[in-house]
Amino acid sequence: MxxxxxxxxxxxxxxxxxxxxxxxxxxxxxxxxxxxxxxxxxxxxxxxxxxxxxxxxxxxxxxxxxxxxxxxxxxxxxxxxxxxxxxEMKLEEAVPKKSEASTTQPQQQAPAENKGExxxxxxxxxxxxxxxxxxxxxxxxxxxxxxxxxxxxxxxxFVKKRDEIQSSKEMKAVSNKVIEEKTEPTQEIQKQDVQNIKETKEEDVLPFRGRRKQIALKMTKSFYTIPHVTHFEETDLTELLSYRNDLKEMNLNVSAVAFFIKAIAVALKQFPVFNAKLDEDNEVIRLEKEYNIGIATDTKDGLIVPVIHHADKLSVRQIHDKLKELTKKAQEDKLTPTDLRGGTFTISNVGPLGSIGATPIINHPETGLIAFHKTKKMPVVMENDEIAIRSIMTMSMAFDHRVADGATAVAFTNRFKQLVENPKIWPIELA
Missing domain, CATH: 2.40.50.100 (RNA polymerase II/Efflux pump adaptor protein, barrel-sandwich hybrid domain)
Structure with a gap:
């Protein structure tokens, strides 16, 4: 016993x-x-x-x-x-030691077990x-x-392959039915969805498949894999917004987010641990050589993250143009695999929607993500103890606590703040 x-x-x-x-x-x-x-x-x-x-x-x-x-x-x-x-038995005790590997391998190569066993x-x-x-x-x-x-x-x-197979079977069944009834595929799919909803007696339902399901899979994977820590900060955008207005008078319309992306790229070079990916199998933290900033974008089919590649090598105006291009392609569902590949750090600009704070989930396998929240005017006590009305934006940074610590995250956001709060130093810093 x-x-x-x-x-x-x-x-x-x-x-x-x-x-x-x-x-x-x-x-x-x-x-x-x-x-x-x-x-x-x-x-x-x-x-x-x-x-x-x-x-x-x-x-x-x-x-x-x-x-x-x-x-x-x-x-x-x-x-x-x-x-x-x-x-008290641990996983390591149930696994053969390296010295026993030679006697273990032949057993692993034994004939496959019967199906269902x-x-x-x-x-x-x-x-x-x-x-x-x-x-x-x-x-x-x-x-x-x-x-x-x-x-x-x-x-x-395994789950992804299973869902792809199931989706393929469903689409094949729908296509066969479309051919038999000589109707358009899209119309038939819509009719089928409507019929499924009508047959639900006690509750309303929405389809949980496609992009929505992939988002769920990725978010769950990130949440269960990465120990998230969220650092909150406030940033004074008064000078940057004033600078933007000066540019507008010169017919140079550049979004604030373009400045944010450039500042992030500069800060990442100083704190490369946030432009990294953890390789647990080889027990190393891989510092990425490229600075590719993912832009969390809301579409009618759900969240998607197109990537601005080599953001460190682009001007603010070039980043602005690329941002507009990717956002438009995302809304029109015209993004290519290249547009979605290679991200090393992600930002989420939810301020225009009215958000004042959040605890974002990291875009696995990246190390960090910054969300920019609502900017509002408020009274601020200045260094000379005078009170002034300033435009203050809140932001939240989620990071992988296996890779970086809180002090490093604070230093990183402080560097970001220094850049966006003082646009006059950009010619010196970015030269």
């Missing part, structure tokens, strides 16, 4: 709530198979089985909060098999959680990690 106890899962927890069990009394389980899902004050985690055997007794009911060390359930283990009593799965608890959310049988996913470990990237690759 082995007692499965609630143990500290590394968050300094003292207690947890039993959300639900994945097994019932009488079920046969294998090592590392999820047994129960626990809610702590910081996260939801799965507790895997420490040994193979049969569930003898479930001691604690779902919905109960228990302290660390409390026995949750009891396993009846197979005779002669070793047991790890308090679930359960196989030993190496995957982190949150990877399994995402698999359940997207209704994926994790046994069907091929792992690319060490010794076949299933990573989050493996899971999203």
């Amino acid at each position: 082995v007692e499965v106890k609630l143990h500290d899962i590394g968050e300094g927890m003292t207690e947890g709530e039993i959300i639900h069990y994945f097994v019932k009394v009488g079920d046969t389980v294998k090592v590392d198979q999820p047994l129960v899902e626990v809610q702590t004050d910081k996260m939801v985690a799965e507790l895997p089985s420490p040994a193979s055997g049969k569930v003898k007794n479930i001691v604690v009911d779902s919905g109960t909060t228990v302290s660390v060390g409390t026995t949750i359930l009891v396993l009846e283990t197979e005779a002669g098999k070793s047991v790890v009593p308090e679930m 359960k196989r030993f799965i190496i995957a982190a608890p949150y990877t399994r959680k995402i698999a359940r959310e997207f209704r994926v049988d994790i046994n069907e996913v091929t792992g690319t990690g060490t010794f076949g470990r299933i990573t989050v990237e493996d899971l999203y690759t």
Whole structure:
């Protein structure tokens, strides 16, 4: 017998709530198979089985909060098999050491298992959680990690291929129906959507596919992969807006966002850690050599991020022209793969919509994103203690805390502020 106890899962927890069990009394389980899902004050985690055997007794009911060390359930283990009593078995202990690799490889090359047969799965608890959310049988996913470990990237690759296959089948079925009835494809698809909505009796629905579904996949991946931290700041745009008005009188209309993008490119050169991507497999932070700024753009089909390439080498006016071009192409759904590829840092200009603050999600696998919020006039105490009306913009910067720290983020935004608040220094700084 082995007692499965609630143990500290590394968050300094003292207690947890039993959300639900994945097994019932009488079920046969294998090592590392999820047994129960626990809610702590910081996260939801799965507790895997420490040994193979049969569930003898479930001691604690779902919905109960228990302290660390409390026995949750009891396993009846197979005779002669070793047991790890308090679930201290770690992933590394279940994986052969490098010295054993030569004896392990032939076993991995054994004939494939029969279809539908359960196989030993190496995957982190949150990877399994995402698999359940997207209704994926994790046994069907091929792992690319060490010794076949299933990573989050493996899971999203699987989901993307599955959805593409399903979408292809749906489109083929619709096309066949269109040919039979001799109607236009777009009309038939619209009729089908309308019919589906009409058949819904108790609730209204919207299609969850295409770009909307891809946005969901990418946002979920970023949220589960990156430990986000959001830094808030205020920026005085009074001098920059005055400078823009002077340019307008010279028939030079340049948007404030074009200045922001140029200032971001300059600041990134001084703080390259935010123009980087984390390569966990090789344990390095790769500093990108190009400065390609993604522009989060709202379209009728959802959020999309076209990229201004080599922003550091473009003038403010060239950035303005490129920004207009990409925005128009995005609204008309004419962006090319090149327009969407290669981003190293992203900005989101939500101020015109009325936003005063947000905690944006990073465009994975980038390290940072800045959102520019509403600019409004307000009284400000100046250095000489006089009160003046200034145009103040709020902004929020989300960054990957695995790659950078808060002090570096503050220094980065301070450099950005210095540039946009003092346009007169641009001829010196950008020369």
